[in-house]
Amino acid sequence: MLSSITLLAGAATLLTTVVADTTFPVGVLGTGTMGVTNPPKPTLGTAINQTSMARLLTVNSVDDFCLFAPPTPQAISDSEAFEVAWCTKPRNNARLIPDGTITGVSFLKTDFYVQVMGYGDLTKINIPAGDFGGELDPHGALGDGNPVGGNVTSNITGSDQNFAEWMLYIGNGQFCMRVCTNANSTYSAAAMCWHELDLMGCGFVMPGNYNNNGTFESCEADVAYPPGWYPTATVNGTPVFSTFAQRFTGTLAGGSVYTVGDLSTPASAFFTPSSSNCVTTSTIANGINLANPPTGVPTVGGGQNSNGGGSGPTQTSSNNGGSKPTGGNSAAGTNSASNANNSNKPSSARGGNANTQFYPLIALWSALAGVGAVVLFH
Ligand SMILES: *[C@@H]1O[C@H](CO)[C@@H](O)[C@H](O)[C@H]1NC(C)=O
Ligand SMILES: *[C@@H]1O[C@H](CO)[C@@H](O)[C@H](O)[C@H]1NC(C)=O
Numbered sequence: 293m294l295s296s297i298t299l300l301a302g303a304a305t306l307l308t309t310v311v312a313d314t315t316f317p318v319g320v321l322g323t324g325t326m327g328v329t330n331p332p333k334p335t336l337g338t339a340i341n342q343t344s345m346a347r348l349l350t351v352n353s354v355d356d357f358c359l360f361a362p363p364t365p366q367a368i369s370d371s372e373a374f375e376v377a378w379c380t381k382p383r384n385n386a387r388l389i390p391d392g393t394i395t396g397v398s399f400l401k402t403d404f405y406v407q408v409m410g411y412g413d414l415t416k417i418n419i420p421a422g423d424f425g426g427e428l429d430p431h432g433a434l435g436d437g438n439p440v441g442g443n444v445t446s447n448i449t450g451s452d453q454n455f456a457e458w459m460l461y462i463g464n465g466q467f468c469m470r471v472c473t474n475a476n477s478t479y480s481a482a483a484m485c486w487h488e489l490d491l492m493g494c495g496f497v498m499p500g501n502y503n504n505n506g507t508f509e510s511c512e513a514d515v516a517y518p519p520g521w522y523p524t525a526t527v528n529g530t531p532v533f534s535t536f537a538q539r540f541t542g543t544l545a546g547g548s549v550y551t552v553g554d555l556s557t558p559a560s561a562f563f564t565p566s567s568s569n570c571v572t573t574s575t576i577a578n579g580i581n582l583a584n585p586p587t588g589v590p591t592v593g594g595g596q597n598s599n600g601g602g603s604g605p606t607q608t609s610s611n612n613g614g615s616k617p618t619g620g621n622s623a624a625g626t627n628s629a630s631n632a633n634n635s636n637k638p639s640s641a642r643g644g645n646a647n648t649q650f651y652p653l654i655a656l657w658s659a660l661a662g663v664g665a666v667v668l669f670h
């Protein structure tokens with residue numbers, strides 16, 4: 293027994309160094325070591341531990357994804373460096389998102405990224421009500437990630453892979469996350485997961501169907517332009533883009549003030565890509581009663597605490613559930629740079645609570661205190 297435990301521990305140590313699969317374009321896969329608090333690889337069905345400090349997210353599907361949130365109740369802006377993983381299923385040694393937390397999700401699979409956009413009572417995962425939230429990514433002030441050692445996997449490309457570029461906006465009852473799973477010579481993974489537009493909000497940075505509170509859907513979608521990219525011309529059949537840089541005034545350690553970025557801030561992304569093959573699910577509950585959790589390794593699935601019955605997944609007709617392209621928003625927006633309202637109106641015609649106000653998931657603290665420079669320019 294002792295020797296097999298030693299062997300397992302030895303194997304785990306070896307596995308923590310991830311080597312890139314050469315079938316992916318350069319810059320797509322995460323390589324090197326996993327954060328020290330992380331298990332060596334994504335694992336479904338790990339024991340429930342609501343005090344876990346693990347920081348490995350997996351984003352596989354509408355009902356199998358994780359978010360970073362604080363280990364104890366506190367603002368995102370105060371805890372970016374040490375957020376921990378919370379998952380919809382017991383996995384990755386992470387904490388479990390309690391059933392009833394997530395109230396709506398739209399999951400998108402595209403050729404270049406997977407994206408999960410949703411709403412919930414995020415106080416259940418330690419984010420205070422009304423918290424302005426913030427933006428998390430693998431870069432961070434010191435280049436070692438926000439949170440430090442945070443890693444992200446998905447199996448959307450056919451098997452579990454560590455992806456190098458991702459971004460998560462979370463706060464104030466809303467979240468959106470993109471994991472960049474592909475690249476070509478036009479779009480690098482870093483550009484498609486560009487992480488320096490943290491004042492712009494989910495709808496701008498990750499266009500999609502945000503009219504999803506109360507529903508759970510999984511769609512395929514066309515590829516958006518990278519955040520802040522606007523086509524300006526076509527040269528020899530290839531689009532040429534302008535890029536938008538968020539305006540920011542900061543103060544350096546020595547006290548001098550600087551300003552970077554564009555004077556005018558566009559109102560929205562250039563377009564919201566079409567989605568198709570949407571499948572809706574009645575619930576993403578895991579059915580686990582955290583007040584009386586199973587001991588040991590739980591059995592996953594079942595979801596006996598279904599959020600109000602309903603049938604299983606239903607396939608909607610093609611291109612029925614998603615947002616239609618809106619096209620044509622000019623990059624030369626007339627909004628002032630200080631307009632944080634970012635109301636990228638969903639172009640979808642579907643009914644329901646049209647929550648068009650896209651929460652300025654502002655790292656307001658950075659604007660107020662001028663301490664955000666390191667985070668913005670990582
Ligand atoms: C884990 O995250 C750290 C910090 O961002 C990064 O340096 C490392 O390459 C990541 N490892 C993997 C396997 O993705
Ligand atoms: C839960 O996670 C914490 C922090 O990583 C760790 O100290 C503790 O031992 C874990 N508990 C169990 C039962 O694994």
Ligand SMILES: *[C@@H]1O[C@H](CO)[C@@H](O)[C@H](O)[C@H]1NC(C)=O
Binds near residue numbers: 352356447449450452
């Ligand atoms: C990805 O993980 C899910 C569990 O979330 C599993 O059902 C599915 O079969 C996996 N897909 C692949 C391609 O491994």
Ligand SMILES: *[C@@H]1O[C@H](CO)[C@@H](O)[C@H](O)[C@H]1NC(C)=O
Binds near residue numbers: 403479515
């Ligand atoms: C890269 O992929 C995008 C999205 O599919 C496509 O529009 C673009 O033409 C591709 N670039 C090249 C060089 O193939």
Ligand SMILES: *[C@@H]1O[C@H](CO)[C@@H](O)[C@H](O)[C@H]1NC(C)=O
Binds near residue numbers: 395411412465505506
């Ligand atoms: C989402 O819906 C829930 C009710 O299910 C509601 O309490 C919450 O305020 C809604 N969130 C937003 C951002 O509208």
Ligand SMILES: *[C@@H]1O[C@H](CO)[C@@H](O)[C@H](O)[C@H]1NC(C)=O
Binds near residue numbers: 630631632633
């Ligand atoms: C945002 O919108 C609200 C309500 O529409 C308005 O009162 C406020 O002045 C706007 N803020 C900015 C910065 O434009």
